[in-house]
Structure formats: C-alpha cells, structure tokens
Amino acid sequence: MSTGAAEAEVQTYATSGLPGGLLRLATCGSVDDGKSTLVGRLLYDTKSVLADQAAAIEEVSRRRGQEGPDLALLTDGLRAEREQGITIDVAYRYFATPRRRFILADTPGHVQYTRNMVTGASTADLAVILVDARQGVVAQTMRHGAIAALLRVPHVVLAVNKMDTVGYQESTFTAIADEFTRRARELGITEVTAIPMSALTGDNVVEPSTRMDWYGGRTLLSHLESVPLGTESASRPLRLPVQYVVRHPAPDRQVVERWLAGQVASGLLRVGDPVVVRPSGATSTVAGLSVLGKETDSVWASQSVAVRLADDIDISRGDMLTAGPAPQMLREITARVCHLHDRPLRARQRVLLKHTTKTIPAIVERIDYGMDVTDGSRLPAQDALSVNDIGGVRIRTAEPLAVDDYRENRRTGSFLLIDPQDGATLAAGMVAC
Structure with a gap:
C-alpha cells in the first residue's frame, strides 16, 4: 500500500464512529x-x-x-x-x-x-x-x-x-x-x-x-x-502485544485455528500484511482479522482484535506482533520511574516488571539520579526513591523485552514495577532508550 493510501486509512480511522472519537x-x-x-x-x-x-x-x-x-x-x-x-x-x-x-x-x-x-x-x-x-x-x-x-x-x-x-x-x-x-x-x-x-x-x-x-x-x-486525536498512534509502527491465544474450529471443522487476541498498541494491521513476532523473530503473514466476532480487512490502534496468521508459529501471551521499524530487544533498560508505594524502591531490589502483557523477573541495578519535577532538573544519585519521587534507574530483566523509547510510543515504552512478595505496584516507568 502506498504512503498516501496509508495516510488516508489513518484519517478514516481518526474520524470513524462518533465525530470526535x-x-x-x-x-x-x-x-x-x-x-x-x-x-x-x-x-x-x-x-x-x-x-x-x-x-x-x-x-x-x-x-x-x-x-x-x-x-x-x-x-x-x-x-x-x-x-x-x-x-x-x-x-x-x-x-x-x-x-x-x-x-x-x-x-x-x-x-x-x-x-x-x-x-x-x-x-x-x-x-x-x-x-x-x-x-x-x-x-x-x-x-x-x-x-x-x-x-x-x-x-x-x-x-x-x-x-x-x-x-x-x-x-x-x-x-x-x-x-x-x-x-x-x-x-x-x-x-x-x-x-x-x-x-x-x-x-x-x-x-x-x-x-x-x-x-x-x-x-x-x-x-x-x-x-x-487518533492519527499519532495509528501512524506509528505496528505493535500488537498478545494477550490470549484462542483456539476454535475452522468453518470446515477439519482443523482447529489459532487466533491471537490483543489490543493494537500502535499502527495499522491489514489482512496480507507481513509481521514479525518478538522476541523470537519468527515471520508470517496475516491471514485473518476479527473484531467483536466479525471478520474484517483492517484494524487500528486501540482496537481489540483477534489475528490469525498464515503459519503455525509458537506464540504465547507476552509475545508481540510487530511491523516496520523494529523495537529494541533489551535486557538492560534505562528508564525514568515515578515511585508509587509507601515502601522505598532501593538499588539491587528484586522486582517483577510488567510490560504490556508480559511480566518477568527483574532487578533494579542502580538509581542514577533523582528529579526535581518543578523544573525537570536532575538531582544527585541516591540509594532509594521514596513515595512520589521521580528518578532515573537502570533495570536488568531476566529475558529480553521488545521496547520502544517512551517518547516514540507511550504504550510500548512504559512499564510497571511490582513487588514479587505481595503483588503491590511499586513504580511506573518510562523507557529512555
């Protein structure tokens, strides 16, 4: 599809439904x-x-x-x-x-x-x-x-x-x-x-x-x-985190089809489009799309969708369908976080990191700086962040994550840090690639 045609689709998406979305x-x-x-x-x-x-x-x-x-x-x-x-x-x-x-x-x-x-x-x-x-x-x-x-x-x-x-x-x-x-x-x-x-x-x-x-x-x-509204996220590269894998019989009842359900974080997706699965790097083509149980030819950012691929690939919750410029595959993440919990966030602390639909073990390797949020200036490095503090951190994850810089994609550039002991949300983070 030409660039002009894609832009026309984005405009159609932005003005669909109620006049202002x-x-x-x-x-x-x-x-x-x-x-x-x-x-x-x-x-x-x-x-x-x-x-x-x-x-x-x-x-x-x-x-x-x-x-x-x-x-x-x-x-x-x-x-x-x-x-x-x-x-x-x-x-x-x-x-x-x-x-x-x-x-x-x-x-x-x-x-x-x-x-x-x-x-x-x-x-x-x-x-x-x-x-x-x-x-x-x-x-x-x-x-x-x-x-x-x-x-x-x-x-x-x-x-x-x-x-x-x-x-x-x-x-x-x-x-x-x-x-x-x-x-x-x-x-x-x-x-x-x-x-x-x-x-x-x-x-x-x-x-x-x-x-x-x-x-x-x-x-x-x-x-x-x-x-x-609408055109910014729709015009970005495709990012579709997989939330569920749904299996149901094909119309001819001879085989069981695998549909990948999730919400489009950014970009456009059409039947026939090539996609890359992260983190595996496997490639395939979109064979079918379904929204609210009805098959369709295309979907947009923020729509919940089920996707059927042309190839039988090992895909599970937490994987991501991508197209266009690739996300970064990182195990060492530099980020800014806002600490949300009354318990401090400390360097060397073990946490769970939730990114889109994927949750994996991680460790806060260090806290690089604090931030004065009245003017955005940086404060000296510290050993811990207290409630309401904002600061820069370095996080190491147990496996690579497909992330974008938060400035480029708010959905795939954000994450939560969770206490593995009681499940409490500790901090909200923004990737700074």
Whole structure:
C-alpha cells in the first residue's frame, strides 16, 4: 500500500464512529484552584448528571449552608474528600456530547499526591492545568507541567480559573498565560492553549463568557471537542502485544485455528500484511482479522482484535506482533520511574516488571539520579526513591523485552514495577532508550 493510501486509512480511522472519537483528559493544578468545581461544571452544563445525583449534591450543599449546589461534590466522591473539601484520589468520570466521548480524571493538587496525578495523566491525550487567577503560576503549577511533559501528554490546556475574582481583567490573564507558556517551553511542552474562565459562574467552560468579550478563542468544552486525536498512534509502527491465544474450529471443522487476541498498541494491521513476532523473530503473514466476532480487512490502534496468521508459529501471551521499524530487544533498560508505594524502591531490589502483557523477573541495578519535577532538573544519585519521587534507574530483566523509547510510543515504552512478595505496584516507568 502506498504512503498516501496509508495516510488516508489513518484519517478514516481518526474520524470513524462518533465525530470526535474518545478523548482521555486529566485535570490538575494546585490546591483550591477549582479542579473539582470545573469538572462538576462540565458535567452539569453538558447535562451529564443524573437527577438523583443532582438532588444529593443540593442536599449536602444545603446542610453546609451554601446557597447553590457545590459542583465539586460531583467528583469528590470519597467520604474523606467530602469532609475535608479536598481531592485525594483520582476521580474518573465519563460523559459525552454530540461531537465526542470523554473519560476525565480529576487528579489531586497536593504535593503528597503526585503519584495520583501520574496515574491519572499516564494515559491522557490532554491535560488541563488550572491556575487561580489571583495566585498566578506557582511551584505546583510547574510541577504538574513537568509531569505532563515527562509523560508526553500530547495536548496541554492552561485554564486560568476564577477570573471573576480579578474583575475579568485581560491583563491578568495575558500575564499568566505568557509566563506559563514560556516556562512550559523550557520543559519541552510546545503546544499550550490558554483559556480564561470561571468554573463557579460557568464563564468560558461550556458557554462563551459575556464578561470577557476581549477573548476570541474557544470555550474549554469546544476546545476539548475539536482537538485532533487518533492519527499519532495509528501512524506509528505496528505493535500488537498478545494477550490470549484462542483456539476454535475452522468453518470446515477439519482443523482447529489459532487466533491471537490483543489490543493494537500502535499502527495499522491489514489482512496480507507481513509481521514479525518478538522476541523470537519468527515471520508470517496475516491471514485473518476479527473484531467483536466479525471478520474484517483492517484494524487500528486501540482496537481489540483477534489475528490469525498464515503459519503455525509458537506464540504465547507476552509475545508481540510487530511491523516496520523494529523495537529494541533489551535486557538492560534505562528508564525514568515515578515511585508509587509507601515502601522505598532501593538499588539491587528484586522486582517483577510488567510490560504490556508480559511480566518477568527483574532487578533494579542502580538509581542514577533523582528529579526535581518543578523544573525537570536532575538531582544527585541516591540509594532509594521514596513515595512520589521521580528518578532515573537502570533495570536488568531476566529475558529480553521488545521496547520502544517512551517518547516514540507511550504504550510500548512504559512499564510497571511490582513487588514479587505481595503483588503491590511499586513504580511506573518510562523507557529512555
């Protein structure tokens, strides 16, 4: 297939289904910047709140002596969060508009919950970083910006919130937007969309503000509905980790066919395409594809699929079908990790490494450096990483892994470190080839 034809297929994939497809986004920012209120406003104004939910929120707000419903309660679902008035855990919400579906992660703002922000943003297509218009850009703002840059979140929105508290002044918004954009560029974030808003009053969240007529850009929802998605992962080399091997009789009932089930991490796959199995290096050709029990001619990134190969090859869970530029086969992995557990991660510690559908023994050979996530700078090497720490490590695995640099492929360039004793997740890692 020609390059132009392949690009046309990618475009068809990106615009298939609902007009805008599925957007995964994460909200982050400092404490009391209004993240939960913003999420609540999005849900409330897009009519994504059930009647009984709205009634419960109004009742709690009345008991607190508030005049109107506290929209933050739509996401602060834990009892501890409601009592303290802060966000602790990552709250996921699902909603849709006529143009697009959304999975939204409302992440905590406290420094001690950095690990939760990493969890929420690790799969995000877009990060909404909130700033209180009265406070401007603070250290925690840039901390979240640095994490978004580290996780390679493709799109970043700077939501300058609480504009009602500064008289909707254009000069205040411009100063904050300019400072963040400049500092974000130093972190490697090349695209920032700044939007002035008030989540409390609804200005520029779903509906355009009549009090900021100096702003000519989109509202937050309009931007979320229109940001381009899909073409990046679909245009990358094929990576399909095998999750299950399914056996069932062929239509003529004479033989049992072996189908390889998994989710396409990146790229396109068509019947007749040549593939290479990693780590064995065996080659074959795609003889059949099935999605939801129906055979098809092609599949795309993020689709779950069953694949039948033309040759009978020894393939099992954890293997990977690849095409195009080959992934690196490594037993010595250089990576950046965010430590998630209360127990420290130490040099020479034995762990399990989970990469896509493969889990193998490994050892943390050394910790090369820590990272100051307010500016991305490196700190001296240390013997251990504590909870919420981010640092560079060298890991040796029991067998070669087919990995890509995280900057090139977020799915095949990421992994988890697991405690082999109790199965606890210790750290999330990003390969740095």
